Amino acid sequence: xxxxxxxxxxxxxxxxxxxxxxxxxxxxxxxxxxxxxxxxxxxxxxxxxxxxxxxxxxxxxxxxxxxxxxxxxxxxxxxxxxxxxxxxxxxxxxxxxxxxxxxxxxxxxxxxxxxxxxxxxxxxxxxxxxxxxxxxxxxxxxxxxxxxxxxxxxxxxxxxxxxxxxxxxxxxxxxxxxxxxxxxxxxxxxxxxxxxxxxxxxxxxxxxxxxxxxxxxxxxxxxxxxxxxxxxxxxxxxxxxxxxxxxxxxxxxxxxxxxxxxxxxxxxxxxxxxxxxxxxxxxxxxxxxx
Amino acid sequence: xxxxxxxxxxxxxxxxxxxxxxxxxxxxxxxxxxxxxxxxxxxxxxxxxxxxxxxxxxxxxxxxxxxxxxxxxxxxxxxxxxxxxxxxxxxxxxxxxxxxxxxxxxxxxxxxxxxxxxxxxxxxxxxxxxxxxxxxxxxxxxxxxxxxxxxxxxxxxxxxxxxxxxxxxxxxxxxxxxxxxxxxxxxxxxxxxxxxxxxxxxxxxxxxxxxxxxxxxxxxxxxxxxxxxxxxxxxxxxxxxxxxxxxxxxxxxxxxxxxxxxxxxxxxxxxxxxx
Ligand SMILES: [Zn+2]
Numbered sequence: 110x111x112x113x114x115x116x117x118x119x120x121x122x123x124x125x126x127x128x129x130x131x132x133x134x135x136x137x138x139x140x141x142x143x144x145x146x147x148x149x150x151x152x153x154x155x156x157x158x159x160x161x162x163x164x165x166x167x168x169x170x171x172x173x174x175x176x177x178x179x180x181x182x183x184x185x186x187x188x189x190x191x192x193x194x195x196x197x198x199x200x201x202x203x204x205x206x207x208x209x210x211x212x213x214x215x216x217x218x219x220x221x222x223x224x225x226x227x228x229x230x231x232x233x234x235x236x237x238x239x240x241x242x243x244x245x246x247x248x249x250x251x252x253x254x255x256x257x258x259x260x261x262x263x264x265x266x267x268x269x270x271x272x273x274x275x276x277x278x279x280x281x282x283x284x285x286x287x288x289x290x291x292x293x294x295x296x297x298x299x300x301x302x303x304x305x306x307x308x309x310x311x312x313x314x315x316x317x318x319x320x321x322x323x324x325x326x327x328x329x330x331x332x333x334x335x336x337x338x339x340x341x342x343x344x345x346x347x348x349x350x351x352x353x354x355x356x357x358x359x360x361x362x363x364x365x366x367x368x369x370x371x372x373x374x375x376x377x378x379x380x381x382x383x384x385x386x387x388x389x390x391x392x393x394x395x396x397x398x399x
Numbered sequence: 400x401x402x403x404x405x406x407x408x409x410x411x412x413x414x415x416x417x418x419x420x421x422x423x424x425x426x427x428x429x430x431x432x433x434x435x436x437x438x439x440x441x442x443x444x445x446x447x448x449x450x451x452x453x454x455x456x457x458x459x460x461x462x463x464x465x466x467x468x469x470x471x472x473x474x475x476x477x478x479x480x481x482x483x484x485x486x487x488x489x490x491x492x493x494x495x496x497x498x499x500x501x502x503x504x505x506x507x508x509x510x511x512x513x514x515x516x517x518x519x520x521x522x523x524x525x526x527x528x529x530x531x532x533x534x535x536x537x538x539x540x541x542x543x544x545x546x547x548x549x550x551x552x553x554x555x556x557x558x559x560x561x562x563x564x565x566x567x568x569x570x571x572x573x574x575x576x577x578x579x580x581x582x583x584x585x586x587x588x589x590x591x592x593x594x595x596x597x598x599x600x601x602x603x604x605x606x607x608x609x610x611x612x613x614x615x616x617x618x619x620x621x622x623x624x625x626x627x628x629x630x631x632x633x634x635x636x637x638x639x640x641x642x643x644x645x646x647x648x649x650x651x652x653x654x655x656x657x658x659x660x661x662x663x664x665x666x667x668x669x670x671x672x673x674x
Contacts, residue, residue, distance in 0.1 A: 242603075242622070242623075243631075244622075244623030244624075244627045244628050244631050245623075245628060245631050245632055246628060246632055246636065246640075248622070248623070249621065249622060249623060249628065249640070249641060250649055251649075252607075252649070252650075252651055253603070253622040253623070254602035254603040254606075254607045254620075254621070254622040255607045255651055257603040257604075257622070258572075258576065258602075258603050258604050258605070258606070258607040258608050259607075259608070261572055261573050261576035261577075261603075261604055262576040262577075262579050262580045262583070262608050263580070264573075265573070265576060265577040265580035265581075266580045266581075266583075266584060281560075281569060281600075282569070282572065282599075282600055282603045282622070285569055285570075285572060285573060286603075288573075289573045289576075289577075301566055302565065302566055302569070303560045303561075303562055303564075303565055303566055303568050303569040303600070304560075304562055309562055312562070313481035313482065313483075313562065314481055314482050315482065319482075322481075323481075326477065326479050326480060326481065326565075327477075327562070327565045327566075328477045328565040328566065329565065329566065333565075334566055337476070337477075337565075337566070337567055339566045339567065339570055385577075386577050386580075386581065389570070389573050389574045389577045390538060390574060390577065392531075392567065392570040392571075392573075392574055393530075393531025393532075393534055393535060393564075393567050393568075393570060393571055393574065394474045394476040394531050394564075394567065395471050395472065395473060395474050395501075395530070395531045395532035395535050396471070396472045396473065396474050396532070397470050397471055398470065398472075
């Protein structure tokens, strides 16, 4: 503690530098980057860093949800179970994939594949990029709430490492439905939020045009979420953002995934599950004085 | 996710006059009759909201309930401000108004002689929204049940995650479900009772994860809001959509139980717990 005084000036300088680099975009500008039309999607990472993708289909109860895909894949020779929200680029692709908004069958397929990963003892990588779970009549009818709740519960005790990467939009329960893991990584211009800024603004500000204010208040950026202990690591995007250099961002994502797989590999199963439980037990801030 | 923000209670109306107007059939009921009937409409069986302590007194045997984790209350860790002011002011007002310090009351006691651990949500407190303190209490109570090998019961009444705590509130869904997962591993029964309303992030976490999901009649139980869905599909939804009856029909709820029968129903089920 004695060194604190001597270092203050240096620390302040460093903090300022960090601010210049990291805080030059407002949360609302980051929201816009996370939704940039050319932002790399799961399909791009599949092409850039995964190979030998063996896709598996269907939830065994109802259908195959194209908004959520998954299967075995290799990342630099390392075998994993890859599961993720499947946004599209063109309008047709997006309609076909429901804009990455999964239905109960999507979450149920994801869970089935996680159980499969457990059988084969391979780590799970989930790629998160969704505006939210699909809000539709048939999704409610088939138990959207139950499907997500089940994943949250089961993922707490899946006996292989789970690494989650938020690459674009982390939309609420629809994101969390494949977002419970040992390490949560997030791209520097991705967002992760309990509600969309527009939705929050229309409820608390009574008008969606206050979305920039809501974006600020919600603390939905990677920097804020790292500070609050919601995520574990930020993957820095190149230049103007991930869309400006696909190869560079893909390479950073690959390195980060591989590092985390390596770190988690040494853990015994009991240890892994206990650590995951402790991680989630520790999230949130409250007073214990009243 | 916390799109359900209607916080009117019949109790408030009751104070203003000797009559209570039923929200469903709009008939006027004498305040005393309404209260004696456990805030349930004698005319149409509409189940009005009740506070967590009223619920606890209804369910537990006299003088057996022991409150746990009552020291937990919210913190405005994001310094959240909206049009109406700060989150801090909001919850401080709610604490004053309700006399409770979070949207859930937790503890243990006896239900017709059967020991159980319980968490009862209170819709008066910020619309029963799931904040960090709420999630903490629900997890702590689950851990207590885990340690003591006691059945766990959660009564939900919530508009969903607490927006004013941002992603920290979202993470309470994962945190509470991690508690449920541990109960599952140890084969400790968890009974979820979904009351009006149980929506958004609460329905998509512990509330739907009961080994038994029980509900009161006519409760709104939903993931997405009706208006959002109507906007998505561009048409009106059926009247009974997202009610407990609708969920029973679609296989997500085990039984619908009237408030006056809830204690005996729960004790009857708990009497099968043999360990
Ligand atoms: Zn009535």
